[in-house]
Amino acid sequence: MKAPDISVIISTYNSVEWLKKVLWGYNTQTINNFEVVIADDGSREETKTAIEELKKVVNYSITHVWHKDNGFQKSQILNKAIVETRAPYIIMSDGDCIPRKDFVEIHNNYKEEGYFLSGGYFKLPMNISELISKEDIETNTCFSISWLKKHGLNASFKNNKLRFTGFGAKFLNTVTTTKATWNGHNSSGWKKDILAVNGFDERMQYGGQDRELGERLVNLGVKTKQIRYSAIVIHLDHPRGYANKESWKINNDIRKETRNLKHKTTKFGINKE
Numbered sequence: 014m015k016a017p018d019i020s021v022i023i024s025t026y027n028s029v030e031w032l033k034k035v036l037w038g039y040n041t042q043t044i045n046n047f048e049v050v051i052a053d054d055g056s057r058e059e060t061k062t063a064i065e066e067l068k069k070v071v072n073y074s075i076t077h078v079w080h081k082d083n084g085f086q087k088s089q090i091l092n093k094a095i096v097e098t099r100a101p102y103i104i105m106s107d108g109d110c111i112p113r114k115d116f117v118e119i120h121n122n123y124k125e126e127g128y129f130l131s132g133g134y135f136k137l138p139m140n141i142s143e144l145i146s147k148e149d150i151e152t153n154t155c156f157s158i159s160w161l162k163k164h165g166l167n168a169s170f171k172n173n174k175l176r177f178t179g180f181g182a183k184f185l186n187t188v189t190t191t192k193a194t195w196n197g198h199n200s201s202g203w204k205k206d207i208l209a210v211n212g213f214d215e216r217m218q219y220g221g222q223d224r225e226l227g228e229r230l231v232n233l234g235v236k237t238k239q240i241r242y243s244a245i246v247i248h249l250d251h252p253r254g255y256a257n258k259e260s261w262k263i264n265n266d267i268r269k270e271t272r273n274l275k276h277k278t279t280k281f282g283i284n285k286e
Contacts (some may be wrong), residue, residue, distance in 0.1 A: 014168070016099045017074070017100045018046040018047065019046060019048075020047065020048050020049075020102070020106070020279060021047055021053075022104070023106075023108050024051075024053075024106075024107050024108055027056045029060045029063050031249050032051075032108040034147075035108050036232065038111040038113075039073060040151075042073075042112070042116065042118065043115050044118045044121060047104075048074045048075070049076070050075075050078060050098050051064060051078060052090040052096045053078060054087050054090045056082075057081060061079070061131075063270065069071070070237065083159075084218070085218045085260070087219070087222065088214060088217050088222050089210070090215075092282060095150060095207060095208070101205070102119050103199065103204050104204075106199055109249045110134055110247070111145070111150060112246050113216075116244055116246060120132075120201045120244055121246040123243070124201065126203070128238050129200060129202035130200060130244070131193035131239055132192070132201075132245075133199055134198045134199055135171065135175055135246070135248060137166075137249060141161060145252065149265075156247065159253030174242055182238065182243045185241075186240055186242050187243060189239060193237035194223075194224050195226050196226050196227075197223035198248065199283055206230055207226075208283065210226065210229040210230055211278045211284055212256065216263065216281045219257070219264075221237060223265060224268065228272060229271060229276055229279065232277045
């Protein structure tokens with residue numbers, strides 16, 4: 014089997030209906046030189062069953078990487094998924110983020126040696142998240158501002174993420190004051206760079222572990238590109254029962270050390286030696 018040019022890592026945990034919508038989104042992509050690797054942080058059997066069914070009908074290959082549920086261990090499962098990827102270039106996103114049909118193509122077009130790409134997301138309320146159907150995804154209707162407004166989306170400057178493409182999106186990428194960081198829902202980079210910084214720090218649970226990876230990449234000398242208005246995913250709403258003050262404090266302390274000491278790697282990543 015020919016190795017893909019791009020590996021898309023999607024994280025998930027017991028959110029099978031959202032994951033199915035996301036995987037249908039990858040079935041609409043304008044290019045097909047990619048694989049999907051699902052980083053599953055211990056979901057129940059229904060997630061595995063749904064993935065096996067989708068494998069039979071989607072036009073890309075899916076690898077399901079799973080470990081036993083041991084609380085929020087996203088950093089661990091992402092590292093396991095990174096090891097399983099077959100492509101030299103990795104896009105990372107989440108199992109609650111439906112990609113627009115040009116999502117993989119945009120990352121492919123913007124990728125460049127010595128850089129990682131920083132995208133964003135467009136948050137949807139719960140009622141619209143639940144409303145989106147397979148047909149809405151296949152036709153990309155769910156990315157239409159007029160369709161979203163018809164179903165209750167409020168007016169906001171953030172709507173420009175969906176309104177502009179091409180030159181308009183590039184202009185907004187240039188003028189935005191939002192810093193280009195590694196965002197777990199929408200970022201990409203070279204596998205060799207991610208391995209060079211030893212992947213995610215597995216001491217970190219919920220809260221900023223993706224940003225810390227990006228900070229080590231920058232310390233390594235990798236530059237950043239902002240593509241938040243070009244590479245579009247819509248973010249489906251969900252509760253966040255795994256967030257807690259203790260994990261935020263631990264993670265913030267690790268990030269502070271990474272920044273102050275300019276760490277380029279971690280002893281708590283893919284390679285434990």
